[in-house]
Amino acid sequence: MEGTNHLAFILAAYAAACAVVAALIAWVMLDYRAQSAKLAEFESRGMARGAAGRAAMKKAEEDA
Amino acid sequence: MAIVDLANPSRFLRMANPAIPWLGGFTVIAFAFGISQAIMAPDDYQQGATVKIMFLHVPGAWLGMLGWGVMSIAALGTLVWRHPLADVTAKAAAPIGAAFTLMCLVTGSLWGRPMWGTYWVWDARLTSVLVLFLLYLGVIALWRTVEDPSRAARAAAIVTLVGAVDLPIIKFSVDWWNTLHQGASVFRLGAPTIDPSILVPLLVMAGAFTLLFVTLLLAAMRNEILRRRVRALRLMQASVAG
Numbered sequence: 001m002e003g004t005n006h007l008a009f010i011l012a013a014y015a016a017a018c019a020v021v022a023a024l025i026a027w028v029m030l031d032y033r034a035q036s037a038k039l040a041e042f043e044s045r046g047m048a049r050g051a052a053g054r055a056a057m058k059k060a061e062e063d064a
Numbered sequence: 065m066a067i068v069d070l071a072n073p074s075r076f077l078r079m080a081n082p083a084i085p086w087l088g089g090f091t092v093i094a095f096a097f098g099i100s101q102a103i104m105a106p107d108d109y110q111q112g113a114t115v116k117i118m119f120l121h122v123p124g125a126w127l128g129m130l131g132w133g134v135m136s137i138a139a140l141g142t143l144v145w146r147h148p149l150a151d152v153t154a155k156a157a158a159p160i161g162a163a164f165t166l167m168c169l170v171t172g173s174l175w176g177r178p179m180w181g182t183y184w185v186w187d188a189r190l191t192s193v194l195v196l197f198l199l200y201l202g203v204i205a206l207w208r209t210v211e212d213p214s215r216a217a218r219a220a221a222i223v224t225l226v227g228a229v230d231l232p233i234i235k236f237s238v239d240w241w242n243t244l245h246q247g248a249s250v251f252r253l254g255a256p257t258i259d260p261s262i263l264v265p266l267l268v269m270a271g272a273f274t275l276l277f278v279t280l281l282l283a284a285m286r287n288e289i290l291r292r293r294v295r296a297l298r299l300m301q302a303s304v305a306g
Contacts, residue, residue: 005178006112006113006114006178007113009114009117009174009175009177009178010113010114010116010117012174013117013120013121013170013171013174013175014120016167016170016171016174017120017124017167017171020163020164020166020167020170021167021276023163024159024160024163024280025280027159028280028283028284028287029283031284031287031291032283032286032287032290035287035290035291035294036290038290038294039290039293039294039297042294042297042301047297047300047301
């Protein structure tokens with residue numbers, strides 16, 4: 001049977017596609033967690049971007 | 065809201081944050097439908113069951129090229145209009161486009177062995193797609209090498225626009241040269257040459273992969289905006305400490 005003979009190639013192709021898609025999803029999710037954690041760390045220290053951030057930095061500078 | 069209003073990264077995040085889970089959900093549903101269609105698709109009269117590899121290989125090829133197309137438009141945005149989200153889009157699209165191009169190359173190779181008797185030939189279609197993959201790696205390396213994001217964006221934009229020459233070469237390689245790879249069978253003058261029983265699952269799978277591409281692109285753009293905020297905060301912290 002031709003289909004049976006070529007089953008290994010078909011399965012290998014689907015496994016390779018699954019690996020590529022899984023790697024992309026993992027990369028995006030892990031990166032999001034890492035960047036969110038870094039931003040949360042800055043926020044926990046009272047730092048934020050924009051006017052509020054600049055005010056907080058100025059105050060921190062004055063306190064120092 | 066005008067499309068140009070989305071140029072603001074904060075506004076983009078406000079739209080992307082709720083959109084990403086919804087798009088993810090639609091992607092899962094589309095894949096469930098597409099895979100069921102692919103399983104039920106009949107064997108090809110010449111290629112047998114290996115035709116099922118086409119449901120991965122062809123979307124991989126289309127999205128590999130779409131990724132570079134998105135990067136090319138973003139490159140124009142960076143160089144001409146200095147669009148705030150243009151370099152974010154270009155940087156986010158590069159690894160995704162590279163991954164789909166790799167998927168196209170690997171699945172094509174695994175399809176070629178039983179059908180052509182070889183995993184690889186240096187014909188114009190295969191070689192031009194390999195060149196696209198190498199271009200992706202080059203642009204990713206450029207982004208990682210140049211530390212200043214705006215300088216990296218301009219350099220990557222120039223390489224991207226030069227590399228865009230490869231897209232028509234890929235598309236028309238099977239017409240311009242004598243290749244082992246088959247000619248166009250879906251996007252061609254006249255009707256597609258594929259039987260509807262195979263064409264429909266192919267288009268459904270292509271739609272599912274495109275939804276995945278869009279979802280991943282939005283998520284990667286969100287990550288890149290957050291990364292730039294972290295970088296800005298680090299610089300601000302360093303300037304205070306200094």
